[in-house]
Amino acid sequence: MTMGSPTSLAQIEGSTAPLRPAAHLTRRQKAAIIVRFLLKEGAELRLADLPEPLQESLTTQMGAMRYVDRETLIAVLGEFASELEAMGLIFPHGVAGALSELGGRLSPQTASRLRKEAGVRQMGDPWDQVRKAELSELAPLIQAECTEVAAVLLSKLEVTRAAELLGKLPGETARRITYAVSQTEAVNPVAVERIGMALAAQLADKPVMAFADGPVERVGAILNSSLSSLRDDVLSGLEEEDRDFAEQVRKAIFTFAHIPERLGTADVPRVLREVDQTRLVTALAAAGPAGLDNVAEFLLSNMSKRMSENLREAMQEMGTVRPRTGEEAMTEVINAIRRLDAAGEISLVTPQDDDEED
Numbered sequence: 001m002t003m004g005s006p007t008s009l010a011q012i013e014g015s016t017a018p019l020r021p022a023a024h025l026t027r028r029q030k031a032a033i034i035v036r037f038l039l040k041e042g043a044e045l046r047l048a049d050l051p052e053p054l055q056e057s058l059t060t061q062m063g064a065m066r067y068v069d070r071e072t073l074i075a076v077l078g079e080f081a082s083e084l085e086a087m088g089l090i091f092p093h094g095v096a097g098a099l100s101e102l103g104g105r106l107s108p109q110t111a112s113r114l115r116k117e118a119g120v121r122q123m124g125d126p127w128d129q130v131r132k133a134e135l136s137e138l139a140p141l142i143q144a145e146c147t148e149v150a151a152v153l154l155s156k157l158e159v160t161r162a163a164e165l166l167g168k169l170p171g172e173t174a175r176r177i178t179y180a181v182s183q184t185e186a187v188n189p190v191a192v193e194r195i196g197m198a199l200a201a202q203l204a205d206k207p208v209m210a211f212a213d214g215p216v217e218r219v220g221a222i223l224n225s226s227l228s229s230l231r232d233d234v235l236s237g238l239e240e241e242d243r244d245f246a247e248q249v250r251k252a253i254f255t256f257a258h259i260p261e262r263l264g265t266a267d268v269p270r271v272l273r274e275v276d277q278t279r280l281v282t283a284l285a286a287a288g289p290a291g292l293d294n295v296a297e298f299l300l301s302n303m304s305k306r307m308s309e310n311l312r313e314a315m316q317e318m319g320t321v322r323p324r325t326g327e328e329a330m331t332e333v334i335n336a337i338r339r340l341d342a343a344g345e346i347s348l349v350t351p352q353d354d355d356e357e358d
Contacts, residue, residue, distance in 0.1 A: 025076065032061040033068055033076045126193070126200035127156050133203050135161070139168040141202060142177070151180035152187060152195050216245070220252030224334060227327055228255070254338065254348070256283070256330040260298040263337060267346040268302035274336040277314075279329045285315040286326020 025033075035058060038045060047055060068076075091098075106114075130138070130153065142150045142165065154162050154177055166174045219238075223231045231253070238246035254262060263271065272280060287296035300308045321329075340346045 025072070028057060028061050029065065030076050030079070032058060032065055033073065034080050036062060037073065037077060126196035129200040129203060130196060131157060131161075135165050135168060137203060138165055141199065143169065143173060145199075147176050147180045148183070149195055149199075150177045151184050152192055153199060154178075155181055155184055156192075156196070216248045216252050219249050220254075221338075223249065223253055224255070224338065227324070227331070231255075254334060256287070256295055256334055257292055259295050259333075259337070262348045264347070264349065265302045267340075268299055269304070270346060271333070271337050271340060272299070272303060272307075274340060275333050279332050281311060281314040281318055282321055282326060283329035283333050284311060285318045286321040286323070286329060289321070290323070290326065290330075292330075 035045065035047075047058070050058070102111075133141075138153070142153055145153070154165065157165065166178065169177070223234060226234070235246055235250065238249060275283075284296045284299065287293060300311060303311075337346070337348070341348050
């Protein structure tokens, strides 16, 4: 198809050419002309977002056309520009588009129900949803599927994510799936789409959780802000009821004693600015009698020399601190660290699982 030389809709709008040459064209032919013109000008068109029948119709129409003269081209583009100017508001397509537009303004329950009613297909490419899923969600999913389906899933992921996912699977399962990838050459696109639909539906079919964090994180956060006597009593009770849960909670707890191994040295000054100086001195002075000299020294060694000397003098002047008062001050330091971590201003080091293999 040969086009003329106009290169922008602004030029077309300024043209005085009559619109009659386009009167004999169908809307499908006009659409083909506009798409051809935009592609020629280097525009990025997301034609894949159109329904398949429209994609087929557009392709067929473009294949049937041969030549459009300059006068007709100007008329079609002028008509298109006029329609764009007259358009006041565009709504998103379908329930999926509306949900995307509304973002987090709907309640989680309503959004979840509408997604299920809309169906996975209307939510866009199902494989996009699968690729965006967390590996913690994909690992049990891929183990529950047959080897052939698992191989297709693995093939649709980016190489690095596929490797990470394999690393989360048992060795024998990972070997079977990897070998099955070599058998996927003959899988047709329709089957791949159906697999993607099924997997995306499984990922979408999960209940809306009332709490953002799991029970381990919630209990750990509560005990973090509790006095050690209460924390020890609660953990002892948990161990009697559920030893595994108690162990997970212990790993989630962050206390004053954990500061040297969890807090980065560069973050110490930021944390100390967040704590009232009197309470900080109290916490540091109480650290020695509590057997936590190493924590106090860690904090004092990672601040300015002048500030460290001032704090050491204040600790000596304060003298003996009552255990309960000292523990309350230490808890304030911990709470300041957790606030900064939650706000993303510092980043705590994640403790390593003792059972984790190198």
